[in-house]
Each structure stands twice: as structure tokens, then as C-alpha cells.
Amino acid sequence: MTETDDSFDCDSCGETVPFDEARRTKTVGGLDPTKWQTLCCPSCGSRLKTVFVGE
Numbered sequence: 001m002t003e004t005d006d007s008f009d010c011d012s013c014g015e016t017v018p019f020d021e022a023r024r025t026k027t028v029g030g031l032d033p034t035k036w037q038t039l040c041c042p043s044c045g046s047r048l049k050t051v052f053v054g055e
């Protein structure tokens, strides 16, 4: 897995969350949880993005 400098802006609380600090949760909607994870804001818990983690 490669390093990433990605960060995400939370729409709910305005926080900028670095990829490494985002909370990972299971996806909703039947996506394979070994391949897809949902990143959530560590401050307010809002969903930031669903990312592919299969590799």
C-alpha cells in the first residue's frame, strides 16, 4: 500500500481530516468490507468518503 497525503474536508464540522486519522468503518450498501471502507470524521463521526482498500 502506498503512502497518501490525501485529506478530507468534513461537511458537518469543517474539520480537515488527514487520511491516516480518519476513522475506518464498514461500508453500508453491501460492498465487500475487505475491499471497501468508509472513512469517518474523528471529531463528529460524519461520513467523509468510501475508499477502496483491496490492494
Ligand SMILES: [Zn+2]
Pocket (backbone or CB within 6 Å): 010, 011, 012, 013, 014, 015, 041, 042, 043, 044, 045, 046
Ligand atoms: Zn466532522
